[in-house]
Amino acid sequence: MNTESLLLTDLYQFTMLQAYFARGMNETAVFEFFVRKLPEQRNFLVAAGLEQALDHLESARFAADELQWLRDCGRFRPDFVASLADWRFTGDVDALPEGTPCFADEPLLRVVAPIREAQLVETRIINLLQFQTMIAAKAVRCVLAAAGRTLVDFGLRRSHGAEAGLLSARASHLAGFTGTATVLAGQRWGIPLFGTMAHSYIEAHASESQAFENFVRSQPAGSTLLIDTYDTEQAARKLLALLPKLTAEGRQISAVRIDSGDLGEHARRVRAILDAGGQPQVRILASGNLDEYRIRDLLQAGAPIDGFGVGTRMNTSADKPYLDCAYKLQEYAGTPRRKRSEGKLTWPGRKQICRCYDATGTMAGDTLSVVGDPQEATDLLLPVMRNGRRIAPSPSLAVVRAHLRDQLARLPEQLRRLETAPPYPVTVAPALQRLAEAADRATGRQP
Amino acid sequence: MNTESLLLTDLYQFTMLQAYFARGMNETAVFEFFVRKLPEQRNFLVAAGLEQALDHLESARFAADELQWLRDCGRFRPDFVASLADWRFTGDVDALPEGTPCFADEPLLRVVAPIREAQLVETRIINLLQFQTMIAAKAVRCVLAAAGRTLVDFGLRRSHGAEAGLLSARASHLAGFTGTATVLAGQRWGIPLFGTMAHSYIEAHASESQAFENFVRSQPAGSTLLIDTYDTEQAARKLLALLPKLTAEGRQISAVRIDSGDLGEHARRVRAILDAGGQPQVRILASGNLDEYRIRDLLQAGAPIDGFGVGTRMNTSADKPYLDCAYKLQEYAGTPRRKRSEGKLTWPGRKQICRCYDATGTMAGDTLSVVGDPQEATDLLLPVMRNGRRIAPSPSLAVVRAHLRDQLARLPEQLRRLETAPPYPVTVAPALQRLAEAADRATGRQP
Numbered sequence: 001m002n003t004e005s006l007l008l009t010d011l012y013q014f015t016m017l018q019a020y021f022a023r024g025m026n027e028t029a030v031f032e033f034f035v036r037k038l039p040e041q042r043n044f045l046v047a048a049g050l051e052q053a054l055d056h057l058e059s060a061r062f063a064a065d066e067l068q069w070l071r072d073c074g075r076f077r078p079d080f081v082a083s084l085a086d087w088r089f090t091g092d093v094d095a096l097p098e099g100t101p102c103f104a105d106e107p108l109l110r111v112v113a114p115i116r117e118a119q120l121v122e123t124r125i126i127n128l129l130q131f132q133t134m135i136a137a138k139a140v141r142c143v144l145a146a147a148g149r150t151l152v153d154f155g156l157r158r159s160h161g162a163e164a165g166l167l168s169a170r171a172s173h174l175a176g177f178t179g180t181a182t183v184l185a186g187q188r189w190g191i192p193l194f195g196t197m198a199h200s201y202i203e204a205h206a207s208e209s210q211a212f213e214n215f216v217r218s219q220p221a222g223s224t225l226l227i228d229t230y231d232t233e234q235a236a237r238k239l240l241a242l243l244p245k246l247t248a249e250g251r252q253i254s255a256v257r258i259d260s261g262d263l264g265e266h267a268r269r270v271r272a273i274l275d276a277g278g279q280p281q282v283r284i285l286a287s288g289n290l291d292e293y294r295i296r297d298l299l300q301a302g303a304p305i306d307g308f309g310v311g312t313r314m315n316t317s318a319d320k321p322y323l324d325c326a327y328k329l330q331e332y333a334g335t336p337r338r339k340r341s342e343g344k345l346t347w348p349g350r351k352q353i354c355r356c357y358d359a360t361g362t363m364a365g366d367t368l369s370v371v372g373d374p375q376e377a378t379d380l381l382l383p384v385m386r387n388g389r390r391i392a393p394s395p396s397l398a399v400v401r402a403h404l405r406d407q408l409a410r411l412p413e414q415l416r417r418l419e420t421a422p423p424y425p426v427t428v429a430p431a432l433q434r435l436a437e438a439a440d441r442a443t444g445r446q447p
Numbered sequence: 448m449n450t451e452s453l454l455l456t457d458l459y460q461f462t463m464l465q466a467y468f469a470r471g472m473n474e475t476a477v478f479e480f481f482v483r484k485l486p487e488q489r490n491f492l493v494a495a496g497l498e499q500a501l502d503h504l505e506s507a508r509f510a511a512d513e514l515q516w517l518r519d520c521g522r523f524r525p526d527f528v529a530s531l532a533d534w535r536f537t538g539d540v541d542a543l544p545e546g547t548p549c550f551a552d553e554p555l556l557r558v559v560a561p562i563r564e565a566q567l568v569e570t571r572i573i574n575l576l577q578f579q580t581m582i583a584a585k586a587v588r589c590v591l592a593a594a595g596r597t598l599v600d601f602g603l604r605r606s607h608g609a610e611a612g613l614l615s616a617r618a619s620h621l622a623g624f625t626g627t628a629t630v631l632a633g634q635r636w637g638i639p640l641f642g643t644m645a646h647s648y649i650e651a652h653a654s655e656s657q658a659f660e661n662f663v664r665s666q667p668a669g670s671t672l673l674i675d676t677y678d679t680e681q682a683a684r685k686l687l688a689l690l691p692k693l694t695a696e697g698r699q700i701s702a703v704r705i706d707s708g709d710l711g712e713h714a715r716r717v718r719a720i721l722d723a724g725g726q727p728q729v730r731i732l733a734s735g736n737l738d739e740y741r742i743r744d745l746l747q748a749g750a751p752i753d754g755f756g757v758g759t760r761m762n763t764s765a766d767k768p769y770l771d772c773a774y775k776l777q778e779y780a781g782t783p784r785r786k787r788s789e790g791k792l793t794w795p796g797r798k799q800i801c802r803c804y805d806a807t808g809t810m811a812g813d814t815l816s817v818v819g820d821p822q823e824a825t826d827l828l829l830p831v832m833r834n835g836r837r838i839a840p841s842p843s844l845a846v847v848r849a850h851l852r853d854q855l856a857r858l859p860e861q862l863r864r865l866e867t868a869p870p871y872p873v874t875v876a877p878a879l880q881r882l883a884e885a886a887d888r889a890t891g892r893q894p
Binding site: 013014015020076115122154195196197198215218220229316323338339340 | 452454466467472520562569575578601603605607610612615629630633640641642645646647661677772780786
């Protein structure tokens, strides 16, 4: 499927564009993407997905067959559809760098463009930013819980479709996962790949030992063997029995994987068997229904597990599979705008986030203000696109990972815990308060 | 992105294939996809996603650059990579027709193919079948709760990426949703499209009335107006004031949409305003954080709502965003296989589901047996692919919808409720019990 199609959007984008077209309305609009409220189980989010959002803005065009379909579908006037033929995004974007911890109400991205451009991209911008930001925020909790152990994304199969699988490999690596099992993510972004074998591989052989032996012999590099198909400890002993022969051939068994049962208990027994057999260098990987809580519990109980394969619960952000987020009009034709729907009040205008640090370099609070309001702090939103083109190549994933590692070290300690912490202080600057009141007076007067 | 790439899979598929290649192992394997356990909040699932799974099996090939990448990545021997150049799926598939209600342990799809083909497609088969089956199972609950009202998928923006948005439009329509807001789903599958306007459209105008008037004038067909940007009831009165002028011009306002606040209370007040103004034909649509429970509660409280826009919670299956599902080897080289990992015991062999109906045509219980075991009941798994080609064109979505409607009418009444019902009876036939015991004896003997 063409995931970059401009038809991958809500119908109302086109009905609104048609109304703007009919009236010749195309003044500059300012939209911002932000999360209204953090999920209870998240002390912070991690900005992610900007790279794909910018790709979309740079490349989105209407194909001839799409224009034909719009013409034929009975909802749109021919002159309006004709006006879409040369549609492209020519606006400016400022954004939080990927890998930046962020909080409720803070814009992750600001679009400044003629309204027919800024509006049409709404759906896909939200679709791209919310997903990776949500996954990075979940994955970073696993990273914090794993305290330096290897973490591998195993979740493609239960991800919500192809793009979710691919982008969750990216977002989790960005958040600190060592690698992924998803081959396409390795090809595309150079993310380190990890893989072992399935139970079916063992079952296809007449004996488990034969399956192990064939596998190790067939791989140029060191192998990881799955040992829980029948009896985990028995399998560890079979492996020990095979090792002298395989080692003599120059083959290497790097690790074993345990995927069922009491992972901590099996790991302890298998570790003892391997150590007693003189194989302390064979690592133990665990997988199966893992998330940050189970990782923490296993490690707190002293399980000798060197790495974790984390899938479904991370790739679907299972305890909170969506963010309460929005892409909202904040200014049109030079006038700040504000939605006043019940429970959905927004802060108008072009906003900036200023982050303060204490003397130790720890984050001490953010201020949400308007662009141009001087603050004694670091501005977080940076220019990334002007006139529809990136102003610089996007940073590599390695740079983004390093940026997040640095930021994590500056997070107040209680935010790095899995337990819900008191909210990080985000205050609204007086200048923004005044702007909001002015916007209310303006719309309050409207007939 | 190329969602059909064969690199969109787990690395272990390739390491296993390399091991099979090295030993010349490529006997016939039988894999089945099934759900181990229903989520607590689902009384039944709805088989969906077969169409996309068959598309993948028919079209999957390695591209030259993918083979080059596999050759260069350092994990695979050149002769193994060369063997992938003409890889294609040549096997047989039997499956539950899309739109069939199904239960734990029941195979939704059976693949019979040389193991190097049946194994490689595992990840994407699971990825495609679990997602649509999960979404259809969630969406059908909204359909049951809505009791005939219009239901529209509004969830693309918070879906997990592009494919999730597109396929949830399909799965929810299959399950009985009237339509979707996702334009690409309308173009691709002819799913009816619905769309209104965003709050930003209202806010971009100096006045709400002007925004309404411009919108209605610009649309060739009847319009739906969003009335909760500032004051919902006041907006309904503004609309009434505009109607005489617009009607005189031949324009039509079909509906209003309420997206915030107490939806039931606003709907009652707006209905009263519209009726008092002589506009009983203007329909009321509601949206905003809806799911089957909120729809039921609104309707039980008598809210005069004619249609619901349902997004995030349906498109992410928010209360249970994954299914405990697997694609397992059940037979290799003519011998039944069974995984015995703790808590993950599976039923071996090629299975068939036989569904019994009582005298009124209501489903009375399923029997899980082995292919060829004669049962006095309807076989549910049907042949859909032979030698890698579909044996018939897939049924249209209209046919699938009608099939599900028929099946829903035959579901025991308590399974159609939102509350958790006692499990529908699925019994294991003696023939399958015997096969499982034989498989255990066989693997119990292995060294």
